[in-house]
Every structure is written in C-alpha cells, then in structure tokens.
Amino acid sequence: MMAGTGTAHMRSGQDRVLVVDDLVVEFPAGRGQKVHAVSGVSFDLLDGETLGILGESGCGKSSAGRAVMQLPSPKSGSVRLDGTELTGLTPRTLRTRRKKMQMILQDPVSSLNPRRRVRDLVAEGLSIWGTRPSREQVESVLSSVGLDPAVVWDRRPHELSGGQCQRICIARALMLDPRVLICDEPVSSLDVSVQAQILNLLEETKSRYDLSMIFIAHDLAVVKNISDRIMVMYLGKVCEVTPSARLAGSALHPYTRLLLASVPEADPATDDQAADGRAAGSRSPGGLAEPGEKSVELPSPLNPPSGCRFRTRCPLATDRCAAEEPLLREVGDGHYLACHNMGN
Template sequence: MTDRKPCHLCERDDIVLRIEQLTVNFTVGKQTVQAVTDVSFDVARGETLGLVGESGCGKSTVGRAIMQLPPPTSGGVFFRKQDLTELHGEALRQTRTGLQMIFQDPISSLNPRRRVRDIVAEGLTIWGRDNAAERVAEVMDAVGLDADSAGDRRPHQFSGGQCQRICIARSLALDPDVLICDEPVSALDVSVQAQILNLLEDMKARYHLTMVFVAHNLAVVKNISDRVAVMYLGKLCEIGNTDSIYSHPAHPYTHALLSSIPDADPLAREQNSIDDAPLLQGDLPAPTDPPSGCRFRTRCPHAQARCAEEVPLMQAVGDDHYVACHFPLR
C-alpha cells in the first residue's frame, strides 16, 4: 500500500501528526525483518487513533518509529508539519518534546534508583524549565498521586497501576501535544486497567492531548478510540471510524479479529453477524519473507489469484472508512 492519502483527513487543517509510507526494517544476521511496510495515516488534533493487530504485526514499532526510537528506514513522520526524519541533533530534541510515550511495562520503564519526584521532573530539569517543582506537583496530583507522600519514594514501593500513573505524570510534565501509548494497560490487572483508561481519558480532556493508542485488546481499543487502524504483518489493512469498523468490518482479517472478542452474553453473541467469520487457518508468515501481493492471502478464506499478484491499495468503503483489500466484505 503506497497511497499517500489514506483518508480524507489529509485535506483537513487540524492534522497534528501525519505518517507517510513509513517503513522499518531490521537486520537479523543475514536476514532482513520487514517490521513495518508503507504505513500511512493521519491523526487530527484532539482525537485518539487506536492501532491494533496481533502480536508481532508491527504496531509497537510504528509507535517507536514516530518517536524516532529508532528512526524509520524510510518514510515521513510529520509533526506540526515538520518531518522528524529530516531533523537531527538539537532541532530533533526540541521538536520531540511535543511528543511523549508511555511504555508497556511501567515498572521496567522507571529507574529503580531514582525517587519518583526526580523521575517526573527529569524532562523539566534537562530543559531548565522554571517552576519545575510546581509542575511536578500538578501532574502528580492530576494522575492521583500525592507529591508530598509519594515523591520521595522509589518505583519498587508502588504497584503496577501506580507505576503507570507515574509514567503518565512523567509524560505530561513537558505539556506535550501528542501521547503515544504503547499497550499501557496490557501488563496490568484487569481491575486496574479500567482505572488507567479512565485516567488517560481525563488527561486527554484536561491537557488537550492527541493520542495514538497501541493495543492488541480490541475491547479496550473500542472504548477509548475515535478511529481505529488495523495492522497485519507490518501493513495497514483497514482504517476508519471506530463504530463503522466494529459494526461493519470490511477486511477479512478485521472480521476475524472482531469475531474472537469474547462476549459475556451468549444471546447477544448469537445475534451478532460478525460471529459468522471463519476461523483463521495456518500460521503467521515470517516477516523476513512475507507473502507476495496481499500479505493476508495465505490465511484469507476469500483469497483469489489476484491477491498473490497485486498489492491492494486503500479504497473507500464508507464515510471515513478505508480498506486495503481486492475483495472487501462491504
């Protein structure tokens, strides 16, 4: 997929983050792992884009590539209309303060030797910001932590959920525009996940954030995202409004993913047409040697000869709903 305009958002003036033909390759021995290939999407100011797919599909790599950790192999990452891939040194450091990232494992992403107050204040200290102590107290209070009682403690003295609150406070300290959330609740107990998700929603409203929410839990993504992008084996296969994708998926892979969501109400599940999706067959192909044409064709029940010969491009199937499939379901 190489279409540089994946959706009508490209025509809008409020696009804060634009990804164009992003490609990330890694060298492992003598082989090249094609982690992400020609991924393009836009994120409008104030919205949350959910990025979903199976483990290993490249969604976390996209999040890290946006932050230039590491820089992508090719493609553009436009933030405030500046291409981060063309910035280096001090220019990149200054521009990147507007983007912050929350990592999957909150405990391992915090320095165990440092006090919480110093962890949250690190960015402010590096940039010499005034009133750092007041800002630390403000963001810690915003995430539900008392700066006086918690500030002098160290990460090992907190639970996983509390550590994630610390990570969120750290990411908010520099007042970013965009927050990249890399599976921020997958390492937490189910009882704590809802608290963190509600907190992220509150912080989004309070600090006027734009979010890219990376996750493999489709139920979580549905509750927090305005739009959803679905990835398979390093490529984007569907993107659109959350309600449209969840009610009428157009890509067979998205259809299969949604049918796998457990439903506590068996009667409701019987009435859900998505449940008639066939189970995926076969194993996930190796990213070192992806299939020709459509990468999903080796597991797709609707695959035909064209799927092996041509790479599907994004096409509109509805209002703010696009799919990369030769034979979409709608």
C-alpha cells in the first residue's frame, strides 16, 4: 500500500455533508497548563452515512463532537457543513447555519428544562426562531419517535422515564429539520432493554428524515451495530478508521485490539471458579499489563507522550514510536491505520 498522510482517510469527489480538517481543541487547566483534548483530528461524513467515533473516556471524542457544533469553537482547524466554513463566522451567521446540525446528549433528563411541558420542549427550537409550530406538527414528530402525544403532551421531564426523555430530545432536534445529527453517548445512561429501542429509533429516524449521523460512544458493540464507518480515537488522536463490518475481524491497531479484547463474553458452560479466574486475568482499557506484571501508568492529556500517544501502554512500542508520530495510511480497502509496527 502507498504511504499516506494524517488525512489519508479523507474522501474527495463524493457527496460530503461535513468535512472536519485538523481540528484542535484545548482547555486551560490552571498554572499555565492546558488539556490537549483533540489534537489535529480530521474526518468527513457522507450524505446518509453514520460515522461512529469510538474510544474510552477522556479520548476526546465528545470534545470533537462539541467542537464541530462550535460549542465552544475549536482552537484551530476547519469545519465545513455543506461547503460552508463554520469557524470564524459571526455569532448571528453561525446560529443560522448551525440549525442544520443538532446534538443529542448523554443524559436526556438533565438536558431538558424541568419546568417546561413536553409540548413546549419539542416546539422550543422553532419558537426561538420566531416560528410557532402548529399542534399537528408537534404531534407528528412525537408520533415519529414512538410517543403518544395524548399521553405525554402536558407532562414534564420528571414524569417520564429516561427512554421517553431521550425520545423527546430526538423529537426536539427533528423539529429544526437538521442535515446532521450528532449523538454523544445517547444510550449510555439508559437500561439495556431501552438502549436497543433508542438505537432502532435512531436508525429509523435517519432513514425517514434523510439524516447523516455522528455517533459517539465508548461501547464497541453499540458503535459497530449502528455505524457505517468507525473512527477510533485515543488521547486526542485518530489511530484507526475502518468500515464497521470489518472492525472485529480486521482491526490492526493495538489499542483497537485492546478494546475488542475488553468486551465481556458470556460463557454459561463455565463454572464460577473459572469465571472468577477470567475476571482476574481479564484486560480492560485501563492497561495492557499481564496479571502479576507492574501496572501501566496512564498518560495524561495535560502532558501527552511524544510520538505515538499509545506507546506507553503498547507491547509493540519501539524507540521509533517515541520519536516519530505515526500518520494514518491505507492498509486495506477503506481501512486506515496510524501505527509504525502493524499493517506493513
């Protein structure tokens, strides 16, 4: 394969709804320090596509999603929606353009005003723009997300379940007729049985409303099932990009393999003693050390490692990994990897 660059996975000549190039997000942390949340991340989103952004807590995936929304604006980089550059726009112009991107947050209950009724929560977006939606419009969008308008119309968030509140959040976003829906851990706070319902609803909504979607999560199984393409992030950097169907069988980056290995598997044929042994020796994204070995100290986004940011936890790390940052290069059809020691 030809050696690529850090943007080798970016596509051209296709119907791209969103193009994010060299995004940098940093936060002040006191005493002259700063958190390097997102460091030069690039990705694009095709019309009708779902891009999954996968990684453990603290990898920068949520910061990247919020920076796309300009909440807050990134330190540097480019965000283009339907060809329009969003960074650097005046606040008034940005508000107009940003209507076409809506965000679904992790905690649906706390993201809704507890004093407002469902009918007002769903209508709020259009009302802010001076257009009061009709009752029929609100009832229609409530029905489209699987809620009975007659039941929830006058209720407040505390009178609804977490799943119902997340459906309200989705309905509220749909009222503005968005092009892109950014879902930031939208099911992580919900019961497992409700998670499947919300994921199915998002799939149906995407098709019905002709949406493109960014789905941010740390749960590999969830991301794999809903996404067309998956971007794996670690400590503010992209380490692998692959079609979701190939993730389990073709993952190459040591970090992606670690995520795959950390997914628990039920084995009812095994007795309790063996199960306890597996739990003691299982690996999690906390480190790669074998049982009995010295634990691996996790790096900090305040002072990320030089070169490859995963090298302090990687069993394949060499001197080159400390001296030279690996750039994304193509290692297969639609498969891109940032690693010096794999995929050659």
